[in-house]
Amino acid sequence: MSVILEIKNLDKHFGGIHVTNHVNIGFKKGEMSAIIGPNGAGKTTFFNLITGFIPSDDGTVVYEGQDITRARPENIVKLGMVRAFQVASVFLEETVYDNIYLASLAHFRKNAKIFINRMAFQDASEHTEFILNKIGLFHCKDLKASELSHGDMKVLDIAIALTLQPKILLLDEPTAGMAPDERIKMMSLLKELHEFFKLTTIFIEHDMDMVFGIAEIIRVLVQGQLIAEGPPDYIRQHETVIEAYLGKEVL
Amino acid sequence: MKKIKDYLPWIVYFVFFLGIIVVDPGTHYIHLVARVIIFSLYAVAFNLLYGTTGLVSFGHALFYGIGAYVTGMLVKATSPELFLLYILLGAAGAAFVSFFIGLLTLRLTGIYFTMLTLAFAQLVWGLTFKLYHFTGGDDGIQAIAKPAILSGGVTKYYLFSFIVVTICIYILWRIRRSPFGTVLNSIRQNPQRITFLGLNVYKNQLKAFVISAFFAGVAGGLYAGLDGSIHPDMLHWPTSGNAILMATIGGMGTFFGPIVGAGIFTGLEEIVGKYTEYWSFYIGLVVLIVVLLFPNGVLGIKRFSGNKNNEEKETEVVCNSGN
Numbered sequence: 001m002s003v004i005l006e007i008k009n010l011d012k013h014f015g016g017i018h019v020t021n022h023v024n025i026g027f028k029k030g031e032m033s034a035i036i037g038p039n040g041a042g043k044t045t046f047f048n049l050i051t052g053f054i055p056s057d058d059g060t061v062v063y064e065g066q067d068i069t070r071a072r073p074e075n076i077v078k079l080g081m082v083r084a085f086q087v088a089s090v091f092l093e094e095t096v097y098d099n100i101y102l103a104s105l106a107h108f109r110k111n112a113k114i115f116i117n118r119m120a121f122q123d124a125s126e127h128t129e130f131i132l133n134k135i136g137l138f139h140c141k142d143l144k145a146s147e148l149s150h151g152d153m154k155v156l157d158i159a160i161a162l163t164l165q166p167k168i169l170l171l172d173e174p175t176a177g178m179a180p181d182e183r184i185k186m187m188s189l190l191k192e193l194h195e196f197f198k199l200t201t202i203f204i205e206h207d208m209d210m211v212f213g214i215a216e217i218i219r220v221l222v223q224g225q226l227i228a229e230g231p232p233d234y235i236r237q238h239e240t241v242i243e244a245y246l247g248k249e250v251l
Numbered sequence: 252m253k254k255i256k257d258y259l260p261w262i263v264y265f266v267f268f269l270g271i272i273v274v275d276p277g278t279h280y281i282h283l284v285a286r287v288i289i290f291s292l293y294a295v296a297f298n299l300l301y302g303t304t305g306l307v308s309f310g311h312a313l314f315y316g317i318g319a320y321v322t323g324m325l326v327k328a329t330s331p332e333l334f335l336l337y338i339l340l341g342a343a344g345a346a347f348v349s350f351f352i353g354l355l356t357l358r359l360t361g362i363y364f365t366m367l368t369l370a371f372a373q374l375v376w377g378l379t380f381k382l383y384h385f386t387g388g389d390d391g392i393q394a395i396a397k398p399a400i401l402s403g404g405v406t407k408y409y410l411f412s413f414i415v416v417t418i419c420i421y422i423l424w425r426i427r428r429s430p431f432g433t434v435l436n437s438i439r440q441n442p443q444r445i446t447f448l449g450l451n452v453y454k455n456q457l458k459a460f461v462i463s464a465f466f467a468g469v470a471g472g473l474y475a476g477l478d479g480s481i482h483p484d485m486l487h488w489p490t491s492g493n494a495i496l497m498a499t500i501g502g503m504g505t506f507f508g509p510i511v512g513a514g515i516f517t518g519l520e521e522i523v524g525k526y527t528e529y530w531s532f533y534i535g536l537v538v539l540i541v542v543l544l545f546p547n548g549v550l551g552i553k554r555f556s557g558n559k560n561n562e563e564k565e566t567e568v569v570c571n572s573g574n
Contacts, residue, residue: 051447053446072451073446073447074446074447074448074449074450074451075449077446077447077448077449078449082447082449083447085443089441089443089444089447090441090444091437091440091441091444092440092441093440094437094440098433102433102434102437102448103448105430105433105434106448106449106450110430111430111431111433111434111448111450112430112431112434113429113430113431114425114426114429114430114431114432115425115426115429116429116430117425117428117429118428118429118430118432118433121430137570139570140570143570148570149570152570160444160448161447164448164449
């Protein structure tokens with residue numbers, strides 16, 4: 001498998017805190033990988049850096065052979081690297097359908113059309129229905145996003161990201177704040193979507209059942225440093241990781 | 252069914268503004284409704300930024316004023332025959348200036364954006380006093396002639412304003428319903444998500460800013476012809492505030508709300524102004540009542556009660572996504 005996203009020597013300080021400490025990672029195409037680590041380890045910052053949301057101090061990010069270190073976040077999205085958020089980031093006043101429809105308009109580059117009725121784009125409406133069906137939100141398409149349960153809102157956030165048909169999907173704690181049965185559902189949904197859309201999925205997660213259940217590669221960040229990476233079995237027995245994060249009683 | 256509901260406000264719009272000519276309540280009232288319709292355009296244009304994009308500009312008097320001054324000065328310098336062209340040039344001037352002001356102010360968000368737009372507008376307001384040769388200082392410009400076909404009775408000029416305003420409001424309505432309008436409305440709700448849909452928030456806001464300024468400029472130009480005179484007050488901050496008040500009273504979350512707001516605002520000024528010079532006190536009272544009791548404005552009342560029903564039913568619906 002070839003490397004789709006290469007992080008070289010990525011570095012970031014917030015004041016005196018070294019949040020990202022010379023991180024080197026090569027994400028392989030089609031891989032489902034997890035990033036774990038204690039709170040404040042710099043996991044979300046890592047996502048913010050590689051998506052161009054905040055500028056890095058040093059290092060490069062190379063996506064499909066293209067240097068995107070200084071690229072604007074919206075241009076990185078257009079290249080095919082899309083994210084979902086720790087706190088679901090949706091349009092609360094709109095219906096589920098309209099949330100996905102807007103993303104479809106963006107996907108088909110119809111967002112700047114200024115005189116045509118927004119509902120008149122057949123490619124966008126077909127794509128919207130396809131996504132809604134695929135992700136299992138079709139039967140609640142007419143609900144306002146603000147009326148959804150926490151778990152469904154997270155699913156909607158991921159659905160918005162998927163509507164853009166990304167090559168790389170970044171998920172920041174997809175099961176955060178979910179009930180155990182919702183977590184299991186989310187886990188199987190992500191696995192299914194990963195395979196169906198042939199994604200490269202990178203997710204940050206604290207739920208170890210999910211991490212060890214679906215990730216092919218696990219990377220451990222502690223205090224901004226990548227301290228270990230490898231398949232689940234390797235990470236499970238990695239002494240530094242057990243000491244720094246997993247703890248002995250968990251496994 | 253949905254089609255009729257979509258067009259109902261338009262029907263009311265035409266019935267009211269054309270009906271007034273049929274009823275013909277006399278010069279004074281036609282002049283009053285002419286002001287309402289011009290302010291309507293000003294408020295609707297402003298609301299593209301305010302209610303839709305979520306940007307509170309406190310400097311829209313600048314664009315309204317540029318429209319008025321450019322139109323007035325061109326009529327004075329040449330002849331009034333090309334009045335409509337001058338209005339468009341005034342609007343283009345407003346759009347041109349707004350592009351550069353937007354470029355700077357939109358780098359900021361929230362109250363900082365609001366304050367900077369205010370600062371620019373006040374700056375130009377101050378300049379109108381200094382540039383006496385062009386602007387007539389605090390005298391403004393008087394006796395702006397209308398073209399021959401529009402002079403003689405206010406009804407002709409009212410009809411002219413009605414046609415221009417209706418075309419402009421229709422264009423703004425189409426914009427609001429387009430994908431671009433949806434993007435603007437979504438920027439207000441969640442700019443971060445817009446960025447991560449691959450769209451540039453700043454560019455879209457700038458487009459909205461320029462479009463809004465253009466149509467505010469048209470309104471200013473029309474007003475110059477209505478009274479035949481313009482004065483620096485049109486550029487002063489209360490004119491900017493009026494746009495906020497009209498949109499808020501009428502309902503900033505609705506497209507037609509600002510038109511209702513313009514009607515209420517102008518009507519109150521007229522009625523209360525007959526009895527007391529402190530009419531703005533009563534406007535303040537109305538705004539207070541609206542904000543406290545109907546936070547979504549007069550046209551938003553129905554939607555407000557609708558939401559309430561939903562809350563009573565169930566706040567959270569589980570739709571078991573993902574199967």
